[in-house]
Amino acid sequence: MIRNYEIKPKKIKYGGVSYKATLEARWAVFFDSLGIKYEYEPVYDEVETGGRVAFYKPDYYLSELDIFIEIKPSKPCEIENIKAAGWAKHVNEIIILFNLNPPTLDLENGWFFSFPEIKKIPEIMDGYCWCECPKCGHIDIAYEAQITSCGCYDKDYYNNLFFTEDKIFHGMERTPRLLKAYSNAKKYKFDGSKKKAEKLHSQGSLFL
Numbered sequence: 453m454i455r456n457y458e459i460k461p462k463k464i465k466y467g468g469v470s471y472k473a474t475l476e477a478r479w480a481v482f483f484d485s486l487g488i489k490y491e492y493e494p495v496y497d498e499v500e501t502g503g504r505v506a507f508y509k510p511d512y513y514l515s516e517l518d519i520f521i522e523i524k525p526s527k528p529c530e531i532e533n534i535k536a537a538g539w540a541k542h543v544n545e546i547i548i549l550f551n552l553n554p555p556t557l558d559l560e561n562g563w564f565f566s567f568p569e570i571k572k573i574p575e576i577m578d579g580y581c582w583c584e585c586p587k588c589g590h591i592d593i594a595y596e597a598q599i600t601s602c603g604c605y606d607k608d609y610y611n612n613l614f615f616t617e618d619k620i621f622h623g624m625e626r627t628p629r630l631l632k633a634y635s636n637a638k639k640y641k642f643d644g645s646k647k648k649a650e651k652l653h654s655q656g657s658l659f660l
Contacts (some may be wrong), residue, residue: 464642476511476523478552478637485633486591489515499538510546517559517592518603520546529564537574541567547580547593554634555581555625561593583624598624 467484469478469492471579476492482489496509510626512521520543522528522536528548539546549562561581567574583597584590590602598610 466642473523474642475525475552476641477642479521479523479549481640482552482633482637483512483514486589486629487634488517490521491515495520496544497539497543499535499542506535506538508539510539518544519593520544522546522548523548524548526550533563533565533576536563536565537567537576540574550633552637554631555597562596581625582630584627584630586624586627589629591630599624618657619659 456491458471462473464474465471466477466480469480471480471492480490480517490514493509493511494513496507498505499508510520511523513519516523516624520539522532524532527550530534530590532548536548536555538545539588542610545566547562551559551561553559553563564577564580565574566577577595580593582593583600585592585602585604586604587604590599592599592601594600594629598605598607599604601611
């Protein structure tokens with residue numbers, strides 16, 4: 453059975469930007485809730501896909517995290533993996549987000565694609581989720597919530613934790629701030645017919 457992983461088009465207006473699908477707009481609400489700077493579809497480039505060349509336009513670029521984001525309604529299929537790997541090879545690292553729910557031990561937010569020059573082949577890592585540093589409040593998306601980008605923790609900390617616990621997850625991925633952002637994104641009313649979940653400061657108008 454062939455599964456259709458494409459998001460059905462339904463233009464949604466949010467923050468002065470027209471999004472191609474409601475799910476994409478909901479992730480914009482999520483980013484706004486957390487103060488994450490984003491650009492919607494800022495780059496359109498050629499990528500190699502199994503010996504062929506195709507055009508690819510990721511949904512978001514998060515400048516402060518220097519990562520491209522592609523939105524899908526479910527885990528990516530093979531062709532989506534190939535395109536994301538091609539983007540990682542020719543342009544920059546990219547994450548496919550497919551779950552707009554707070555992560556659990558068995559529920560992740562996305563897959564990370566990179567192309568290390570030393571290995572000459574793409575790397576795909578699952579288990580990526582949004583997390584918040586409990587010391588400084590920095591928000592990032594990392595493997596099993598192992599946030600190191602702020603410098604408060606390093607890999608040795610997580611390696612030591614791995615030997616003392618069955619799982620590394622220990623609250624960084626389900627902080628009150630993150631849970632509120634998921635809730636805002638899922639409940640936000642774009643048509644204005646009902647009261648919005650929360651009045652947000654939209655960044656969308658910055659990128660017109």
